[in-house]
Amino acid sequence: MILYHGSYLEVDKPDLEHSRDNVDFGRGFYTTPIYEQAVKWCGRFVRSGKKGIVSKYTFDENDMNNLKVLQFDSYSEEWIDFVLSCRTGKDLTDYDIVIGGVANDKVFNTVELYFDGLIDKREAIRRLSYENPNLQVCLRTDRALECLKFEGSELL
Numbered sequence: 001m002i003l004y005h006g007s008y009l010e011v012d013k014p015d016l017e018h019s020r021d022n023v024d025f026g027r028g029f030y031t032t033p034i035y036e037q038a039v040k041w042c043g044r045f046v047r048s049g050k051k052g053i054v055s056k057y058t059f060d061e062n063d064m065n066n067l068k069v070l071q072f073d074s075y076s077e078e079w080i081d082f083v084l085s086c087r088t089g090k091d092l093t094d095y096d097i098v099i100g101g102v103a104n105d106k107v108f109n110t111v112e113l114y115f116d117g118l119i120d121k122r123e124a125i126r127r128l129s130y131e132n133p134n135l136q137v138c139l140r141t142d143r144a145l146e147c148l149k150f151e152g153s154e155l156l
Helices: 035-047 063-064 076-088 105-115 121-127
Strands: 002-007 029-031 053-059 070-073 097-098 136-139 148-155
Touching: 002 029, 035 076, 063 070, 063 105, 076 097, 076 105, 076 121
Parallel strands: 070 097
Antiparallel strands: 002 053, 029 136, 053 148, 097 136
16 A cells, blocks of 8 residues: 655654644554645645655555554544544554544534534534545554655655
8 A cells, every 4th residue: 555644854764753642543653545635734834834745655554464453434433532532632542553534624623513512423423424535544653654665755
């Protein structure tokens, strides 16, 4: 599988040291199999006057057999619960990789409405079903990062 990472610099040796806490799937190195999504991730850097660089990796899907993987095939109650757990710093799971939809600003607004008790889970899922396709692959352990092979990068 081909994975991309959008940033302001080339990331030929991904690590967990530069990861942020309290994001969608917890601390990890975030990638996507959707090139256009990685380009979009670069947008925030370009808007602030930095370069936009998309790094490209190969990941042998057979390696997932030796890793603990959590995959969300759609926005769901389980997805919302996991994202809220990670974003509030309460995630204690030991997954090597988490795969699923992105909680972008529009998605997170829906999640916040649910979190604040203004809508129920069913309504949150209904609203999320209208989102554009996206996918993130969060590599949360060094074991997972060892499976990535850097293939190069592109300056936007």
